[in-house]
Amino acid sequence: MGLLSHRRDRELEAYQRELIDTHYREVENMYRQMRGWRHDYRNHIQAMKALAAGNDLAGLRDYLDKLDTDLNTVDTVLKTGNAMADAILNSKISLARSRRIPVQADAHIPVQLRMSELDLCVILGNLFDNAIEASLALPEDKRLIRVYLDMKGSQLYISFTNFTAVGKQPRLGRRFATTKGQGHGFGLVRIDAIVDRLDGYLSRNSEDGAFTTEILIPQV
Numbered sequence: 001m002g003l004l005s006h007r008r009d010r011e012l013e014a015y016q017r018e019l020i021d022t023h024y025r026e027v028e029n030m031y032r033q034m035r036g037w038r039h040d041y042r043n044h045i046q047a048m049k050a051l052a053a054g055n056d057l058a059g060l061r062d063y064l065d066k067l068d069t070d071l072n073t074v075d076t077v078l079k080t081g082n083a084m085a086d087a088i089l090n091s092k093i094s095l096a097r098s099r100r101i102p103v104q105a106d107a108h109i110p111v112q113l114r115m116s117e118l119d120l121c122v123i124l125g126n127l128f129d130n131a132i133e134a135s136l137a138l139p140e141d142k143r144l145i146r147v148y149l150d151m152k153g154s155q156l157y158i159s160f161t162n163f164t165a166v167g168k169q170p171r172l173g174r175r176f177a178t179t180k181g182q183g184h185g186f187g188l189v190r191i192d193a194i195v196d197r198l199d200g201y202l203s204r205n206s207e208d209g210a211f212t213t214e215i216l217i218p219q220v
Helices: 002-039 041-053 057-072 083-098 117-135 182-197
Strands: 103-107 145-152 155-163 201-207 210-218
Touching (some): 041 057, 083 103, 083 117, 083 145, 117 145, 117 155, 117 182, 117 210, 182 201, 182 210
Antiparallel strands (some): 155 210, 201 210
8 A cells, every 4th residue: 555655646746747837838828928919019009000090990990809809818817816826817717718618707815825826726727627628528609617716704715617518427425426537537636635734625516517616725
């Protein structure tokens, strides 16, 4: 049992490192796009001035529409009050929308969290990745991810809901049966381990084609 446990710990650590690297690459890509748009800002202004000077209102309107679409793909849609949460949530929202998955997000973290940024990153990243993966199995008009974060007293409350292509899933202890790959299982294990270590509360519910995960983590 000792050797098996040690091997599993190494596998979990390797998975965690890969997960963090993936999150940072997504965040860096989002900000690279934003920097690129800002770099082109002056050129856009000059182009629109030229269209206005030529009284080409149709061309100007079309140019503005294209800029609006482009900006929406890199806009920072959430400002939670926590830099790590902003980075992870905004990069994942951008990723979900690029895959035609609508996201409804309401997130507020008005206090300094006692939990580490690494733990926050692992929880939010895994929850979002799982929701995106489940949503991709659905027709586009059935996809939706709902995210909610806020303080409930002295505890951080995290809720993720997404629709699934299967009905009510059979429960296996604290988790549900899954046909996903090894990484998916590691993600659930990592979330459970962090919540347990921080004396938090976790609930998973599968009802009526929707899957919801709720987490409470004390911050005092």
